[in-house]
Amino acid sequence: MGIKGVNLGNWLVLEKWMNPALFDGTTAEDEYWLPRQLSKEVYEARIKIHRSEYITERDFVTIKSWGMDAVRIPVPYFIFGDREPFIGCIEELDKAFNWAEKYELSILIDLHTAPEGQNGFDNGGISGVCKWAQNPAEVEFELSVLERLAERYGTRGGLLGIEVLNEPALENAWEFMDVQKRYPPADENMAKGSAGISRGFIREFYKKAYDRIRKYMPEDKYVVIHDGFELKAWKDFMQEDKYKNVMLDTHQYLMMAEMVGCEQSMEGYLDYIHQHFAKDIEEMQQYFPVICGEWCLFNSLACGQDTRGGQTVLNGLEGVSEEALTPEQKKEIYNALAKAQLNAWKKGSGYFYWSYKLLIDTVNTKGWIGRDAWDLGRSVDLGWFPL
Numbered sequence: 001m002g003i004k005g006v007n008l009g010n011w012l013v014l015e016k017w018m019n020p021a022l023f024d025g026t027t028a029e030d031e032y033w034l035p036r037q038l039s040k041e042v043y044e045a046r047i048k049i050h051r052s053e054y055i056t057e058r059d060f061v062t063i064k065s066w067g068m069d070a071v072r073i074p075v076p077y078f079i080f081g082d083r084e085p086f087i088g089c090i091e092e093l094d095k096a097f098n099w100a101e102k103y104e105l106s107i108l109i110d111l112h113t114a115p116e117g118q119n120g121f122d123n124g125g126i127s128g129v130c131k132w133a134q135n136p137a138e139v140e141f142e143l144s145v146l147e148r149l150a151e152r153y154g155t156r157g158g159l160l161g162i163e164v165l166n167e168p169a170l171e172n173a174w175e176f177m178d179v180q181k182r183y184p185p186a187d188e189n190m191a192k193g194s195a196g197i198s199r200g201f202i203r204e205f206y207k208k209a210y211d212r213i214r215k216y217m218p219e220d221k222y223v224v225i226h227d228g229f230e231l232k233a234w235k236d237f238m239q240e241d242k243y244k245n246v247m248l249d250t251h252q253y254l255m256m257a258e259m260v261g262c263e264q265s266m267e268g269y270l271d272y273i274h275q276h277f278a279k280d281i282e283e284m285q286q287y288f289p290v291i292c293g294e295w296c297l298f299n300s301l302a303c304g305q306d307t308r309g310g311q312t313v314l315n316g317l318e319g320v321s322e323e324a325l326t327p328e329q330k331k332e333i334y335n336a337l338a339k340a341q342l343n344a345w346k347k348g349s350g351y352f353y354w355s356y357k358l359l360i361d362t363v364n365t366k367g368w369i370g371r372d373a374w375d376l377g378r379s380v381d382l383g384w385f386p387l
Contacts, residue, residue, distance in 0.1 A: 003350025319367025
């Protein structure tokens with residue numbers, strides 16, 4: 001089995017940098033603050049239009065035409081519409097299942113956010129806040145969302161599986177990424193007490209989630225757990241016979257490799273992909289089917305500057321405004337890195353590219369050069385990503 005897929009990022013879970021216009025007229029940096037800074041009418045109109053236009057039936061046709069077989073759909077904890085002031089989006093997921101089944105794609109539902117934050121990243125819904133694991137009522141709420149998703153979609157032909165929680169920041173990752181500096185909280189009081197999640201806690205949560213999901217989802221569908229940025233820490237986990245079809249998701253980005261010292265050169269990247277991405281996945285594939293649930297072609301070399309682990313533009317650092325490379329040079333870099341990474345994912349059970357599309361203007365917006373590599377559609381059209 002080798003899954004070839006793409007994430008439908010920024011559709012049902014918003015990320016400001018992927019579609020800045022949605023945040024116009026606010027100082028909100030994340031989805032938590034957006035409805036709190038807009039009037040109810042403006043917020044609802046904006047979100048409804050966004051959801052109806054950002055991903056449509058046509059996109060499923062396009063993804064199928066690329067030879068892909070799956071989509072990973074990030075969904076928020078308020079998907080069922082039971083957390084004011086957010087608007088639920090279960091109807092959109094219903095539509096996605098109908099499209100997927102029509103065009104023979106499968107869906108990995110990815111519970112991407114948690115109340116009070118499971119990582120403090122902007123994409124976790126609230127920047128700089130990571131307190132979900134400390135609140136038993138919210139932990140239970142998250143489990144109830146998973147159970148309801150399993151009940152609704154567990155027997156659907158188009159379901160690949162359910163991912164229990166996206167990118168929980170375990171203690172090491174919380175420290176290493178210096179999360180509150182990278183994603184400053186809008187409200188210091190709310191952020192007080194934020195901390196990385198312990199390995200013990202997340203293991204217990206995963207086991208409970210497995211039981212709740214399996215009540216409704218047959219054993220031939222996958223329960224997917226995220227590695228918490230510690231790929232090799234799971235060898236002794238869920239190996240008992242009771243646990244069927246558990247898949248391990250790891251997110252491997254070249255910008256993260258740069259943060260741990262990967263040299264920003266072609267040789268440096270290729271060596272890192274081989275020595276770390278490929279070897280670590282191959283090692284863990286003995287214990288679980290391993291997917292690389294997020295990756296992309298973005299890297300500092302093609303941007304023409306050190307992006308400090310992807311922080312330029314997004315974190316107030318100056319981006320690049322002049323192309324440093326010719327289109328041919330960029331294509332050569334991206335082709336080589338695409339080939340190497342696709343080979344690495346073959347050591348496991350497949351991949352999902354991040355992301356299907358972005359609504360950013362890298363030509364007219366100062367400093368955005370290189371960001372187009374996050375957009376699979378552009379990468380395909382420009383010949384960077386080999387189909």
